[in-house]
Amino acid sequence: MRDDLVFGMAGSGGDGIVSAGESLIAAAAADGYHAIMTKSFGSQIRGGESSCRVRIATAEVLNPGGALDVAVALNWDDFTRFGAELPVSGSTVVLYDARTGIQPHEVPLVGVTPKEVLPIPIADLAREHAGSERAKNSVVLGLVAGFFEVSREGLLNGLRRRLAKKGEEVLRSAERAFAAGEAWAAAHPLREPMPLARPAASAPARMLTDGNEVCGAAAIAAGCRFFGGYPITPSTEIMQFLSREIWKYGGAVLQAEDEIAGIGAAVGASFAGVKAMTATSGPGMSLKSEIMGLATIAELPLVIVNVQRGGPSTGMPTKAEQADLYQAAFSAHGDAARPVLAPTSVTDTFWTTVQAFNVAERFQTPVIVLSDQEIAQRKETLDDIDVGAIEIEERRRPGEGELQDYARFTLTASGVSPISQPGVRGGAYLASGIEHNERGAPTASGALHSRMNEKRFHKLEPLKRRADLFRVFGDEAAPVGLVSWGSCAGVCREALAHARARGLKAKLLVPHLLYPVAEEVYGDFFASVRAGLVVEQSHQGQLYRMLRMFLDLPRGVRSLARSGANPFLPIEVAERLHAAAEALQRDGGSARQPQE
Amino acid sequence: MRDDLVFGMAGSGGDGIVSAGESLIAAAAADGYHAIMTKSFGSQIRGGESSCRVRIATAEVLNPGGALDVAVALNWDDFTRFGAELPVSGSTVVLYDARTGIQPHEVPLVGVTPKEVLPIPIADLAREHAGSERAKNSVVLGLVAGFFEVSREGLLNGLRRRLAKKGEEVLRSAERAFAAGEAWAAAHPLREPMPLARPAASAPARMLTDGNEVCGAAAIAAGCRFFGGYPITPSTEIMQFLSREIWKYGGAVLQAEDEIAGIGAAVGASFAGVKAMTATSGPGMSLKSEIMGLATIAELPLVIVNVQRGGPSTGMPTKAEQADLYQAAFSAHGDAARPVLAPTSVTDTFWTTVQAFNVAERFQTPVIVLSDQEIAQRKETLDDIDVGAIEIEERRRPGEGELQDYARFTLTASGVSPISQPGVRGGAYLASGIEHNERGAPTASGALHSRMNEKRFHKLEPLKRRADLFRVFGDEAAPVGLVSWGSCAGVCREALAHARARGLKAKLLVPHLLYPVAEEVYGDFFASVRAGLVVEQSHQGQLYRMLRMFLDLPRGVRSLARSGANPFLPIEVAERLHAAAEALQRDGGSARQPQE
Amino acid sequence: MEPREFKSDLKPIWCPGCGDFGVLQALYRALASVGRPPHEIAFVSGIGCSSRIPGYTTAYGFNSVHGRALPIAQGIKIANPDLLVLVAGGDGDGFSIGGGHLPHAVRRNLDLTYVVMDNQVYGLTKGQLSPTSPRGRQTVTSAHGSLEDPVNPLLYVLAYGAGFVAQGTPADMPGLTALIEEAIRFPGFAFVNVQSPCVTFGEAEQQLREHKAQMKPLVALGHDPVDRLKAMAFAAEYGRELHTGVFYRNPQPGPTYEALVAQRQLELGPQALPRERILDLFRKSGGQ
Amino acid sequence: MEPREFKSDLKPIWCPGCGDFGVLQALYRALASVGRPPHEIAFVSGIGCSSRIPGYTTAYGFNSVHGRALPIAQGIKIANPDLLVLVAGGDGDGFSIGGGHLPHAVRRNLDLTYVVMDNQVYGLTKGQLSPTSPRGRQTVTSAHGSLEDPVNPLLYVLAYGAGFVAQGTPADMPGLTALIEEAIRFPGFAFVNVQSPCVTFGEAEQQLREHKAQMKPLVALGHDPVDRLKAMAFAAEYGRELHTGVFYRNPQPGPTYEALVAQRQLELGPQALPRERILDLFRKSGGQ
Numbered sequence A, B: 001m002r003d004d005l006v007f008g009m010a011g012s013g014g015d016g017i018v019s020a021g022e023s024l025i026a027a028a029a030a031d032g033y034h035a036i037m038t039k040s041f042g043s044q045i046r047g048g049e050s051s052c053r054v055r056i057a058t059a060e061v062l063n064p065g066g067a068l069d070v071a072v073a074l075n076w077d078d079f080t081r082f083g084a085e086l087p088v089s090g091s092t093v094v095l096y097d098a099r100t101g102i103q104p105h106e107v108p109l110v111g112v113t114p115k116e117v118l119p120i121p122i123a124d125l126a127r128e129h130a131g132s133e134r135a136k137n138s139v140v141l142g143l144v145a146g147f148f149e150v151s152r153e154g155l156l157n158g159l160r161r162r163l164a165k166k167g168e169e170v171l172r173s174a175e176r177a178f179a180a181g182e183a184w185a186a187a188h189p190l191r192e193p194m195p196l197a198r199p200a201a202s203a204p205a206r207m208l209t210d211g212n213e214v215c216g217a218a219a220i221a222a223g224c225r226f227f228g229g230y231p232i233t234p235s236t237e238i239m240q241f242l243s244r245e246i247w248k249y250g251g252a253v254l255q256a257e258d259e260i261a262g263i264g265a266a267v268g269a270s271f272a273g274v275k276a277m278t279a280t281s282g283p284g285m286s287l288k289s290e291i292m293g294l295a296t297i298a299e300l301p302l303v304i305v306n307v308q309r310g311g312p313s314t315g316m317p318t319k320a321e322q323a324d325l326y327q328a329a330f331s332a333h334g335d336a337a338r339p340v341l342a343p344t345s346v347t348d349t350f351w352t353t354v355q356a357f358n359v360a361e362r363f364q365t366p367v368i369v370l371s372d373q374e375i376a377q378r379k380e381t382l383d384d385i386d387v388g389a390i391e392i393e394e395r396r397r398p399g400e401g402e403l404q405d406y407a408r409f410t411l412t413a414s415g416v417s418p419i420s421q422p423g424v425r426g427g428a429y430l431a432s433g434i435e436h437n438e439r440g441a442p443t444a445s446g447a448l449h450s451r452m453n454e455k456r457f458h459k460l461e462p463l464k465r466r467a468d469l470f471r472v473f474g475d476e477a478a479p480v481g482l483v484s485w486g487s488c489a490g491v492c493r494e495a496l497a498h499a500r501a502r503g504l505k506a507k508l509l510v511p512h513l514l515y516p517v518a519e520e521v522y523g524d525f526f527a528s529v530r531a532g533l534v535v536e537q538s539h540q541g542q543l544y545r546m547l548r549m550f551l552d553l554p555r556g557v558r559s560l561a562r563s564g565a566n567p568f569l570p571i572e573v574a575e576r577l578h579a580a581a582e583a584l585q586r587d588g589g590s591a592r593q594p595q596e
Numbered sequence C, D: 001m002e003p004r005e006f007k008s009d010l011k012p013i014w015c016p017g018c019g020d021f022g023v024l025q026a027l028y029r030a031l032a033s034v035g036r037p038p039h040e041i042a043f044v045s046g047i048g049c050s051s052r053i054p055g056y057t058t059a060y061g062f063n064s065v066h067g068r069a070l071p072i073a074q075g076i077k078i079a080n081p082d083l084l085v086l087v088a089g090g091d092g093d094g095f096s097i098g099g100g101h102l103p104h105a106v107r108r109n110l111d112l113t114y115v116v117m118d119n120q121v122y123g124l125t126k127g128q129l130s131p132t133s134p135r136g137r138q139t140v141t142s143a144h145g146s147l148e149d150p151v152n153p154l155l156y157v158l159a160y161g162a163g164f165v166a167q168g169t170p171a172d173m174p175g176l177t178a179l180i181e182e183a184i185r186f187p188g189f190a191f192v193n194v195q196s197p198c199v200t201f202g203e204a205e206q207q208l209r210e211h212k213a214q215m216k217p218l219v220a221l222g223h224d225p226v227d228r229l230k231a232m233a234f235a236a237e238y239g240r241e242l243h244t245g246v247f248y249r250n251p252q253p254g255p256t257y258e259a260l261v262a263q264r265q266l267e268l269g270p271q272a273l274p275r276e277r278i279l280d281l282f283r284k285s286g287g288q
């Protein structure tokens, strides 16, 4: 019995392999499994090669996994094009369409001998039982159900729902194809069967969605009532979600003419007193940076979501990377700081997005949510979240007394000043991007400029002590530590488990708050650490460098970073961590747990 | 005899006080003095209060100086509005218009007793001798010539040239006013005369201009033949200069509809094979960042000048600040590095701008020149520069052989690939912002992305060893060190001289290359250093933080930073340096020179 | 209400004689006639001499960044349609850096009033070429004369389909006041181009005295502002003739964007889940 | 020259049946007739399905960033006026994010040919509302229908003063080819709006078959393309009628920007100091 299986499948445009994956994860979610699905496509806009990975497990799934347990190739050209996304190892079972005419020992998988390689007449079965090769994906689902005992009922229900509107005939054909796949599996059992364990009987059907939709839902839950933005991959689904839903809550979406207008409208809405958001990816972030600075100096709450993709420039729009951290923290001219938060999974995107609104409102500042293509577009099962229990904050509005002789930018002890909005009698003020005095009047005084800069930075200080915006895993006083963020964090959690299973005393810090750098929180974490890795998907190792700006990192803490579209595997990180620990041991310390 | 005098003058719009300053510095330059002039205006677009500072010396002038030696107030309201720019100390001689009716002991200079305070009937003298108060500034120049023996002939020549076209009558009046000022000074000698020493007899007449014009001239000298930009204070004079001159050299200026189009056109010109530039200030930089990233990935040479002003957002357009360093190095999404250079004076702007073009061409990369409002807009005397002797580099174009089966982004050992341009047969290629393979074809391969990122960073490595882009002053093996950049560097050079004169063994590193951080060069400098300061005009201390990213700074090296429009005084930096040295001594080290 | 109730304590930084003073006065008067209290007004601008105007009123002001007044104003109006939202700025702000936002603001047809102080120059930055500067004009950035035709704001905005398009000059204060008032009252996007002379950097032929002499009121020419093609023909003379008055007023203005938003909110509102149950949306895809 | 000489090895990523294939073919043919060798052509685009087009030719291509093709092309043309400079992209690229550059490119009148593949949708990003999508259109970003009128590219560009304005469709390949060729030959800014169907996300009524049926060639309607006002009247029907052919061709095209630049360089060139003496400019201000 396995409690965790990673499926990877590839085919041509018409093969419906991604829709097979969708059916698989939907069935798994309905059954109470935990699961993650990622997709990858060729460069053709439509009809080119496509692939997906589905990881299904009885316990929490932290990342899309490493090498495949099960590979499904409808044809080899397409499969091998996704080499990096669909790595096959010595423990992979490979199922492929015998129609390819390739013999098992000839399959084009260089440098690796899979555990089992099964040619299966997938196309023939489809044609024979369903009368059309379009049913190949139903055969595949039948094979999956048959070989690995995954959610048989769920899969069939899914088929039915999906094909309901295509008519009885299509549905029957698909069911026959499914059955044929199942039967084929039954007739040709694996040498070493690897059925998936059933989820705990108590496991509820799980919600299923992706990070972008969750982000949109979180915005609504946090009270966001205005979204201004411009489409860009891989963030557009946030706008798409809100364009369906937000009106129901009295809000509105403006698809603007460009990213600048999108954030401009959002800043306007915030000025008018409404919680507002914009979302984009790297190129849009670059364009928005001038108005981000405006929001900083005008002290207007605003949430800006950046679903990171490969850069620079147009880069690789459909691939994940974590190379926009510098930009998030340091773009826009002048001393213009803004908090940066990052979610680590689809589920976590809900919480992080709500926190972003809370921080924006409380500190009257733009806040960046740094998501990434993987989290944003992967499908994931969600644990239930008690939305009602999450605290929602509102900006500090002036009371009656404060509206007597109101000064918008009053220098308070906290640096946060009561903020009025059009419609409030007595609260009129001038918002501006020009440096201003407490009343908002333009100034060119160096002394005032100093005090206002001071105010704008000082008000963010409490964030540096917000340990609730960090999560620590592993052994508290471990000498070996990992730091990782965003989609990488899930890989590192699994790596940590590997390492600890092998006896290493280690821990992991996952910051949801990336900027300002919370010196105290890191200080506490690093107190016991003598060696470690900051793991991230960027050529420059941006978080590692950013930590150095504010912290004296322990000497043995290094950067483990590489360009996007080259995801880390848990096992790989675990090995690097072991190496670091060993280097440390050679230097006289010990990172191994005493062998009791 | 004094060999260095700082004049500061203020008046209302009609008083022509700035034009008096212009005359003063022009005369000084003609005489062979070294001089710097800065101006400051009130918020009125025209006709409001205005002021200027002119520092004149027989030796190199490194900055606009600290407290005034001579203060001239045409009226006290205007003078005190410029409190921060025109600091008066116990050694200042104050000349003011007796017409203000204020008694010498009543002048509104709080907390300070000037050395001498002279009420002078400036307006009356003007009216009496020239028939109009508009000649007040000529009286002031006469007073300056009389009291301080500054360039009498030069001043008169200047008057003549300036007023030539206003007719004989106006000129005569001005001459009479000047004479009246001189006579008044002769009749009322200072208690303690402070005549300015004559410049060395061999001193040539010096060139005189500001940093923006020099930047434009340097661009032409470096071979720039296209400028695309959009007006913005305090950078516009670069475009203005080029719009007068560049045509003569076969070039063109495009005043674009916005900053994005300005840099877009410049990128286009560079693609077409022409050296190109754009110039702007902070808000424009924010807008340009997307296309900066495009130039990075398309590997197109381009010089981008940012004349920094106070930020964030519109901020303080007429004040200097050094808070755009983070943006210069880290804006634009993705791993998009670009070299950043900074000039330290008007003269140096020539050299630095030429270097920027050289770096851009050699490494096929956008390069940022970080100037600032002070350097850009202050007038300064220039030492002669042997323009012909400065080496000018050209991009590496493909040879005949390389045009056989040309691949634009060939992975070479240096990371620099021969770059073709439209018109060249055999050299056609696809430039793009999309990640690409060696031939320029779009790719979504992680492996290629890695290699291309590697290429784009690797090619910049030689810059990190370019000690010629740094200057070191002071004692080589000093335990105490300063690092400073841009307009602050001139202040620190004077501070260093102060400190060393007081017996401190100290040195100063001035980087003209700010990014990439030249680890080796800094390493050499810091090898002897145990305490020191990184001095800059930004709230966050951006260079200090950036150095930490890449270097382990000696423990005793701290940030000395504050918001723009609050310039450092040399004496202040010297004192902070002493304090640092003393702290070090208490800790057991010694920074004092042995008292031989 | 009284014009002075709209006047703030901030002293304008404008040069003595700047046309913008007249625009400000006309605006005070128009607002007084319209009668909405200042705190129900949001007044947005970009950057420029002209863009300082919100600060000189007692309304909620937003002196934003160069060229972005219209997007910001749209966000405000959508967020709170009850506000009276004014937008103002210069020719550079509106037609150069901000020119890309204009067609979209117009076609969305929010109830905004957009007043441009068109002085054919960049005032705040001290005299550079502007998009409305005539061909050949010499300025500090066109030392040898500009090489391009100017934009035509009136014709453009008509082509974009604006419901109300007018031009005024402070040389005719009652006329200007009336135009601004009418623009504010117009239920939809309304554009008023004001020939507002720059006394410091503007051309000598573009000053108030010349305006007085050259002004050609469209009414006097018998123009009927319901005729859009005719309006375009008059607008095409921008730069050659100084027409004042209403070029076009849509007699049957369509619904505003904010009205359509409100209608949609009303229609869809009942379908909303309680906020706490928003995640239920993802249950149905769970495969049950 | 032969059309195939302009075809590169790169395989288009377009969906089978996409209208852009037709545009590409028409372009190959037009370029072959014009006869400039590929290496003397610079072909600039932004981002979108349509913006991939330069890579499918043997010209120097610049597949730049979204919306910025026109500024880049202008820089190229000014830097090297001998090049044939083509610009292409989508409706989103050109009229939404890039819309602010269009009036200025037009009024500067460089000799550029700008071909927009107008499919009323954002193709590359998978089906969002575009600025030319009709009011009420439901897309993934306008789930309940769009609330605004579309832009009118033809009318806008005419208002901007372009010397050559045309519309074609790949449903009429010879017509389209001729229009592109004529646009390239036109000495000044030339604009060709191509109704290029998106088979994947476009509307069913906006496909080649429908174009064939609905197309109304302007010649057939007796339109004389020297009449700019008439052209505007036809253009005003954009979105309701599918007019093809030349809307407007300036019979007396003015000088191009690059010609004026060359003239100025020639006039001022003799005044240049030798490069090494450039700093002499600052001597005269030295007060001697």
Ligand SMILES: Cc1ncc(C[n+]2csc(CCOP(=O)(O)OP(=O)(O)O)c2C)c(N)n1
Pocket (backbone or CB within 6 Å): B230, B231, B232, B233, B259, B283, B284, B287, B314, C047, C048, C049, C050, C051, C065, C066, C089, C090, C091, C092, C093, C094, C117, C119, C121, C122, C123, C124, C125, C130
């Ligand atoms: C992004 C940006 N670019 C440029 C500027 C500089 N700038 C300020 S105002 C202005 C133009 C002013 O002209 P206009 O809009 O016509 O207003 P006016 O001053 O003439 O009233 C410019 C270019 C800026 N502040 N921000």
Ligand SMILES: Cc1ncc(C[n+]2csc(CCOP(=O)(O)OP(=O)(O)O)c2C)c(N)n1
Pocket (backbone or CB within 6 Å): A230, A231, A232, A233, A259, A283, A284, A287, A314, D047, D048, D049, D050, D051, D065, D066, D089, D090, D091, D092, D093, D094, D117, D119, D121, D122, D123, D124, D125, D130
């Ligand atoms: C700055 C920026 N914003 C947004 C995008 C995302 N994007 C790429 S293409 C596109 C629109 C494509 O539509 P269109 O220009 O009409 O071209 P089509 O694909 O329909 O041919 C968008 C929004 C981007 N790449 N860059």
Ligand code: SF4
Pocket (backbone or CB within 6 Å): B045, B046, C013, C014, C015, C017, C018, C019, C020, C049, C050, C119, C123, C124, C197, C198, C199, C200, C201, C202
């Ligand atoms: S510069 Fe011109 S536009 Fe600006 S305030 Fe002065 S007169 Fe008015």
Ligand code: SF4
Pocket (backbone or CB within 6 Å): A045, A046, D013, D014, D015, D017, D018, D019, D020, D049, D050, D119, D123, D124, D197, D198, D199, D200, D201, D202
């Ligand atoms: S999505 Fe539409 S525009 Fe894009 S290639 Fe496919 S058919 Fe063409």
Ligand SMILES: [Mg+2]
Pocket (backbone or CB within 6 Å): C048, C090, C091, C092, C117, C118, C119, C120, C121, C122, C123, C130
């Ligand atoms: Mg103007």
Ligand SMILES: [Mg+2]
Pocket (backbone or CB within 6 Å): D048, D090, D091, D092, D117, D118, D119, D120, D121, D122, D123, D130
């Ligand atoms: Mg399109």
